[in-house]
Structures are given as C-alpha cells and as structure tokens.
Amino acid sequence: MRLFAGTPFDRPPHCDRCGKPEEECQCPPEPPPCVPPGKQTARVSVEKRKHGRLMTIVRGLAASDNDLPDLLKQLKNACGAGGTIDEDLIEIQGDQAERVRSTLSKIGYRVK
Numbered sequence: 001m002r003l004f005a006g007t008p009f010d011r012p013p014h015c016d017r018c019g020k021p022e023e024e025c026q027c028p029p030e031p032p033p034c035v036p037p038g039k040q041t042a043r044v045s046v047e048k049r050k051h052g053r054l055m056t057i058v059r060g061l062a063a064s065d066n067d068l069p070d071l072l073k074q075l076k077n078a079c080g081a082g083g084t085i086d087e088d089l090i091e092i093q094g095d096q097a098e099r100v101r102s103t104l105s106k107i108g109y110r111v112k
Ligand SMILES: [Zn+2]
Pocket: 015, 016, 017, 018, 019, 020, 025, 026, 027
C-alpha cells in the first residue's frame, strides 16, 4: 500500500512539460544527449556465463551520456538477438562481437 493512497498525491506521474499523465503525453522525446558518439569509446567483449552461454558485453558508454534503451534496440535488431541493459553495460546474447562493433561504428562510436 502506498503512503498517499486515496489522497490527491496518489496520482500517476505527470509529464513535466505538458502536465498530462505520462500515458497521454505526446511531447517529443528528449533531445539527444550532449556527448557525441565520436567522443566515446565502446569496449566490446564476449564473455562466458553460466551454462556456457556467451554474452557480448558493451562497456564504456555511460547511461547518462547515451540513450542506452535505443542503442540496445538497434543492437538487438542488428544481431537478431535478445539483450539487456545493466546500468552502464549493454549485454547481447551470444557471440555478436562483429555485428555489435560494426553497428556501433556505423552510429559513430569509436570501438575497441
Ligand atoms: Zn508531455
């Protein structure tokens, strides 16, 4: 049970810009982050997880400087694989280092 249940404070979150509930908000997405991809270096590695599963890990792209959910979407599309975000890490299932590297450099990131 929430603290303010039943009071005027018990409302769904509202958009800061238009004041509508977030479900109805039609505001354009936030402007892109201010650190350009060309100033960032992504480190791509393949690691073995339990049960011998391989995961492709992207390090070095800070969540505060990048739209990681959007990046994850692009990587998943490029690889045809699932993936998750763990704070500043992006994880793609399988050994996808080649595709992840080429997708990141197409966007403009420097890749190691
Ligand atoms: Zn809005």
